[in-house]
Amino acid sequence: MIEYRFGDESDEESPEYDFASGGPIDSDLMWMRRAVNQARLAAEADEVPVGALIVRGGQVLGQAHNGREQLKDPTAHAEMIAITQAASAIEDWRLEGCTLYVTLEPCAMCAGAILLARIPRVVFGASDPKGGAVHSLYQLLTDPRQNHRCEVVPGVLGPQCGQLLTQFFAAKRAMGKK
Ligand SMILES: [Zn+2]
Numbered sequence: 001m002i003e004y005r006f007g008d009e010s011d012e013e014s015p016e017y018d019f020a021s022g023g024p025i026d027s028d029l030m031w032m033r034r035a036v037n038q039a040r041l042a043a044e045a046d047e048v049p050v051g052a053l054i055v056r057g058g059q060v061l062g063q064a065h066n067g068r069e070q071l072k073d074p075t076a077h078a079e080m081i082a083i084t085q086a087a088s089a090i091e092d093w094r095l096e097g098c099t100l101y102v103t104l105e106p107c108a109m110c111a112g113a114i115l116l117a118r119i120p121r122v123v124f125g126a127s128d129p130k131g132g133a134v135h136s137l138y139q140l141l142t143d144p145r146q147n148h149r150c151e152v153v154p155g156v157l158g159p160q161c162g163q164l165l166t167q168f169f170a171a172k173r174a175m176g177k178k
């Protein structure tokens with residue numbers, strides 16, 4: 001069973017983190033709500049509900065949800081699909097000036113892709129204590145040994161993002177018991 005940790009009090013940012021180089025800005029909440037909508041679409045498609053959005057200068061360059069089951073592809077995480085869409089939209093693999101919003105802390109694969117795409121800013125919702133590679137298990141985006149580092153803003157709509165996951169897995173377990 002996978003457990004996702006999420007706070008219970010505020011529905012906005014989680015004050016417990018201090019590794020971020022900046023806090024959320026006003027538009028972060030707005031974009032994160034769109035990422036949450038993507039996560040809801042994933043749940044409707046019976047996919048683990050994680051959604052991602054890539055924004056630059058107020059323009060959405062990519063938005064996707066986890067598509068592992070539909071695409072039969074272990075790499076079809078929301079962030080990976082959104083990164084490919086954004087690079088294609090601007091015809092450049094360097095996603096400079098972009099912010100990636102994702103409802104769950106990125107895994108090692110996605111954190112690797114974020115670094116390769118040179119995305120300068122990542123905003124995420126719920127922490128993933130079992131697979132997160134931004135602060136939970138590894139700190140890939142802020143490792144000082146790397147050339148490229150990101151500004152990371154954690155915990156934006158964290159409880160809401162986490163709740164989608166816990167509800168999804170609770171429903172799965174309930175179905176399994178029938
Ligand atoms: Zn991932």
